[in-house]
Amino acid sequence: MSDWVNRRSWLKDLPWPASENAVSPLDTAEYELKAFFAARTDTAACQLVPDLKEGYELTKTQNGFLVRGGKTGVLYGAYALIRALSSFSPVPEGVQQPYYPLRMLDCWDNMDGTVERGYAGRSLWFEGGSFSYEPARIRQLGRMLSSVGINVLCLNNVNVHQPAQRLLDDLLEDTARFAALLRPFGVRLMVSVDFSQPLQQGLGTADPLDEEVQRWWADTAKRVWDRIPDLAGFLVKADSEHRPGPNTYGRTHAQGANMLARAIAPYGGFLVWRAFVYNCMQDWRDTKTDRPRAAYDLYKPLDGAFDGNVILQVKHGPYDFQVREPLSPLLLGMNSTALALEVQLAQEYTGQQIDLYAMPPMWREVFSQMGKERVRAVAAVSNLGRDGCWTGHPFAAVNLFAYGLFAWNPDSDPAAVIRQWARLSYALPKEQETRLSDMLLRSRSVYEKYTATLGLCWMITPNTHYGPNPYGYEFQAWGTYIRADRNAVGIDRTAQGTGYTDQYPSALRDLYASLDTCPDGLLLFFHRLPYDYRMRDGRTLIQRIYDDHFEGCAQAEEMANALSGLSLPAPDREEALKRMERQIKNAREWRDVVNTFFYRYTGVPDAHGRTIYP
Ligand code: GCU
Secondary structure (H helix, E strand, C coil), X not given: CCHHHHCCHHHCCCCCCCCCCCCCHHHHHHHHXXXXXXXXXXXXXXXXXXXXXXCEEEEEXXXXXXXXXXXXXXXXXXXXXXXXXXXXXXXXXXXXXXXXXXXXXXXXXXXXXXXXXXXXXXXXCEECCEXXXXXXXXXXXXXXXXXXXXXXXXXXXXXXXXXXXXXXXXXXXXXXXXXXXXXXXXXXXXXXXXXXXXXXXXXXXXXXXXXXXXXXXXXXXXXXXXXCCCCCEEEECXXXXXXXXXXXXXXXXXXXXXXXXXXXXXXXXXXXXXXXXXCCCCCCCCCXXXXXXXXXXXXXXXXXXXXXXXXXXXXXXXXXXXXXCCCCCHHHHCCCCEEEEEEECCCCCCCCCCCCCCCXXXXXXXXXXXXXXXXXXXXXXXXXXXXXXXXXXXXXXXXXXXXXHXXXXXXXXXXXXXXXXXXXXXXXXXXXXXXXXXXXXXXXXXXXXXXXXXXXXXXXXXXXXXXXXXXXXXXXXCCCCCCCCCCEECCCCCCCCCCHHHHCCHHHHHHHHCCCCCCXXXXXXXXXXXXXXXCXXXXXXXXXXXXXXXXXXXXXXXXHHHHHCCCCCHHHHHHHHHHHXXXXXXXXXXXXXXXXXXXXXXXCCCCCCCCCCC
């Protein structure tokens, strides 16, 4: 069988295959426990307790364990037990319930088999315009997701290209078959839809207030839910980056979203509406328009206007998944609207599954600031593809694993989650396991130093988003500027500047607006400063920029040394080493390009005499 069977990340030690005959999560739970305990002297049984819903309780019995859980909870309980026993971690005590009811994986898969921003090969289920997959691999996918509590898979790109509309039309039977494969793992499908679909079907309009349009969506919903009764809902990217939306008809986003929400409400469907809306045709000469303001400016006035089954899906930062951004003020500002937090496992801006970048420390920051009760769902852009190891870089699997655990419990400890992943994935000697875990734990800060220090994001190669180009986006229409000149760099987003900080509750507004308290990591995101500005530690701004680039690159080189001493299984070791070589090359390029860029503006040499290419 293909490579992926032997390289199924943290499920490596689970017997294969997951049952082909299972129809419900309970069946799967029984099968998994039987297979796992076959090699042990103790036993486990499961018991359905419908009231526990997605929750479970694990108890010790005379000769093993009892897993009590609701319809899907019983399976989560089985996996939690297996995870704990295989990683020699304590078995969780008491009733465990997920924090967020919807824990989504958004896949940007196109029906031609490509994956937008995909770094792990082609789509796992689309090829040549329709479905094409190995059922066994899709079951394994269901198992991977379910084993960390992910319960919704949105199967097609938010940028809905024409053929994807067939998923709910002449390919509906195939969509239903695909849904059935994932059902025994408690994973429900969601579908991205195109707002202008009725127009494309010849109705002459997609105006949400048009009765025929409303009827068209209601009929579509009926047809779809008749076939897939547990479909989780629709995901919509509207009026964003040239996608169609209600603005075309002079309607608000609440009118657009509610129209769709009403069509699917009878079936319990959720309408997930993305808040990633900004002016992507900005004139770079315009210094008044400030892209990070856009979502709050648009949606805050609509707070309270959305129907109960609408969920507004907000990216964690106000830009677009950069290495470091402040929390989106929208996540703190909507009091009467259900929200979903969106993160990106696909490493579009964070090393593209070549450079190491483990996300748990970042999520800890996000969840701890978020005021978690306002947010009802979490969604992550998938990092999966048809590659043997599923995630391009074998270590990138840590991000999917950790996402599931954080979505279940946002108070999770990043170090513990990373270590558990390392232990489940590789049976390394203790000292090596520590080295791998530490490397992953530090990887984001290393990457940040050489690519986006002090909140200076967007110095990337346009379109591909890998590799340095400090002015790559400076004269473009995307609203992504660093505004460096020979005197200063950064953007003033305080009340004296673009006023973005005023979108935050007062404590955060004051924190960011004051140079005394603004965290270094976001300094140039919030402020425009001269190069001789004195940082709190006494260094000048320009020296700090140089230092971070030298340091980040040196730390990447240290990681390469640490990696070469790990006794990983051969294919993962080879892959990781090969990618590390590219990371080092990338880090050196970043160091030299960015340092030279600022040296040419300032003429200030490095205080320590290190090489900067003039
Ligand atoms: C980014 C990304 C696009 C994607 C968009 C989105 O801009 O580069 O490929 O479509 O985000 O989240 O919709």
